[in-house]
Amino acid sequence: MPREIEPPSVQKEFLESALAEGKRLDGRLPLEQRKFTLTFGAELGSVECRLGKTAVLAQVTATIVKPRDDRPYEGFLQITSEISPMASSVFEAGRASEDEVMITRLLEKSIRRTEAVDREALCIVAGEKVWHLRLTLHFLSVAGNLLDCASLAAMAALRHFRKPELEVLGDETIVHSPDERAPVPLAIHHTPLCLTFAYFEGLQPILDPSHIEEILAAGTMTITLNAQRELCVLSKAGGSPLSVDDVMDVVRVGVERVRENVKTIEEALENDKKSRVVEVL
Amino acid sequence: MSRLEILNLAGLRHDNRRPYELRSLALSLSPSPTADGSAQVTQGLTTVQASVFGPREPRQRAAAAHDKASVVVEVGVVPWAQGQGGSRSRGDKRLLEIGAAIRQTFEPVILTHLYPRSEITVQVQVLAADGGILPTAINAVTLALIDAGISMLDYVTAVSVGLHLKQAMLDLSAPEESDLPTLVVAALPESGRVTLAQMETRLHVDRFEEMLRLGVAACSVLKEEMEAAVKQRTTRVVERMAISAKGAAKDD
Amino acid sequence: MFTIARIPPAPTFERGSSPEAPVRMDAMDVDGDDLGEGTSLGARRTIVSPGEVITSSKEYMRGHGTYVEDDNVVSAVAGTLERVNKLISVKALQSRYTPEVGDLVIGRIVEVGAQRWRVEANARQDAVLMLSSVNLPGGVQRRKVESDALKMREFLAEGDLLVAEVQAFFQDGAMSLHTRSLKYGKLRNGLLLELPPRLVRRLKSHFYHLPPPAGPVGVDVILGLNGYVWVSLGTRQDDREGGEGFDAEGVYRNDNDEIDPESRQAIIDVANVIKAFAAHGVPLADTLIAEGYQWLRDQALVPGVPLAAADGERMVRELALSE
16 A cells, blocks of 8 residues: 655745745635536436545435434434545555544534434434435545535535435325426535635645645644534644634634635536426426 | 533532533542553543653554654543443544544644654543543643653643533533533643634634633643642652752762 | 633642642743752752743753743753753653663663664664674674674574663664673573663662672672663672683573572562662662662561562651651
8 A cells, every 4th residue: 555655845845935925836825715616417416526636426315214213303314435546546445544534524523413404304204214314425536625525515415415205195105206206305404514724834824725735734624614604613633733813814714715615506506407307397 | 301401590500610610620640650651630520541652662663754753642431431331332433533633732742853763652541431531631641741751842731612502611511511512622821822623513603712712711720730730749759859869879 | 801710629649738839930030040050959949841931042052851932942841940051951850761872771682683683772762782782602802703693593582681881873863782891791590670760870880789698699780771670690709700700602591590599589679679669769779779678688577578568668768768
């Protein structure tokens, strides 16, 4: 298994001196995020997000299961990630590296624990049948900042997905196929999106680090915000210490950025809706 | 299922504390004689013991970095920590995350360039869990590293902060942690800068700033306590060594 | 703006009930001659802890245990402040053994490599013992032959204990040892104690011989500066280096001599005495060990049995602290 080779110190110095002048290696401004594009698949709930060269594919599928005994009104939302050497030769097939565990946990915290998806709305028959949503993320290409890309893809997929319309007649539940009745969107409370900042010793933080910036950074901080100015998850684990004011500056920048991103997602969803025949005519 | 009252009418929490009151703090240095450095910290009913080994030869030769020490953190929870005969509901991923957080917190604070090609191993054992495992663990690791004589920039102290209907609270216990939005803050008290911040629940941005500042102030208070304990022990040991040296010198 | 209240904690292990003011002297006001110039009066020393600003770095240079930030010399460890003219350093209370050239150390072989052995010596990294730095059997001046390189395990194999001296350092700080003296080499006939390195100070000689009545032939003690102490069967003066009884061919013998029960008891008693001193943080010295053993015999305690905690305390108090 080839290990990631540390970049030479000259590269680090070059990057830091450029940053001191406010320039990044790929020409972006320090707080500029790469443009991202969302490509929707043929199935509902399948989205590929490309953030620069980083690509993540998110897919949502649903099955009907029996709910937990102590929570008979709630459905399930399970987030799994598949990481394979296709994304980068550093990854091993099947084995979760520490980074991958962090990404999955942060996404779980961002989406599941903040109740982005209303789980009670997933209930079909209390105590007997609920929807079990499975959100699978495939990391296709690693070029820095997997987490932000994954979170965009995940939220877009969840908003894109439609669960089949149901009819409950007595003891029977009839699942209508999309040809018969229009499928129903999920009940989504808010759209939390992750933003990752990298910072170097003594310099201002940068948004959306590229691969090389990620490796050389003294630390990263990820914040998850939604469009209602609420902070959902904040994770700054180690790295060089920041003063409280620096942290708040970053948070404020993040608030604006997330608003923009949510708008972009909504536009993309609109465009897709127009081009897709969802309703039965 | 009865719900605990977070704040009762008298403004007291379920364990009779005021909102800004920290739990009782007990610090003990060198409880483990075999480790290079060790410490045990008890905050309220949460007890965490940390042991530090190193700097020493890395277990895997390939893992040695040529210009600095590598830091390895392992976290374990004893089965009886939660009471009720040991249910390991957390699972390994949560412990891995805590371990990674501790490692990333201390790596820039330890002066690793002084110990090239060596490894510093930190073992954390949670002996009793009643909320605030990560902050207590960080405090224990700081004391253990100081006990081992490993050079650091400053103490790293940590505390948990919660929010209940616009009232911020410090040092949450387990029932409070599961109900309220919680922020764990670790800071370098001398410079007032934040080195670790973790939050997992929805919180408005303005409230967040207040909690962050409160957490940093609480970290300074904790440092005073820890520093007093460290200095007291250091003084005792130095006195003992000096007296014996005098005695031995007299014989010569 | 707000105050943070604290319940004073119940007396813990550390916070005794006596209200002695913790030595919280701001190191800023220890300038000039206030700093004890290397006196051994421990109570006067200034205690600092990590993150504490000591003084301005415009006037003083920083030494071990400190770092410079924003024109200040800041302590990086918890320990005592030491000043030598313009150099400020902090001696940590406890740290891994830091070797210096000329130190005597006891180590254990962990690996046999190409013309060298790797020795574990309780330091930050394993030490290296080169084949060219050992005495080959048959005399000190024997030429090294190629076949010696293939027979390295006959001399020292994995798990063997040896006493050596630090010759030099490698680039990354690892020690290079040598045993090029007849008093160094493989260790036999004894037992190893592992103590905190700070209890062994640099002294004139690290080889002590406790004469009989400590066993029929006495007991040898070797104090390694890395905290390893070797207590073994006493050797007669003749059998030691340079004497007529010295066995040049047998320096790498693997077997132990015949040791009678009284000697064994003596060895164990001396080891217990050393352990008791170490448990109370008392630095070791030859006279102290001899006194301790004498005290043990005077007390007529059951020989060979580990020292009870109370007895250990008594001994330490009477011998070490009363002076």
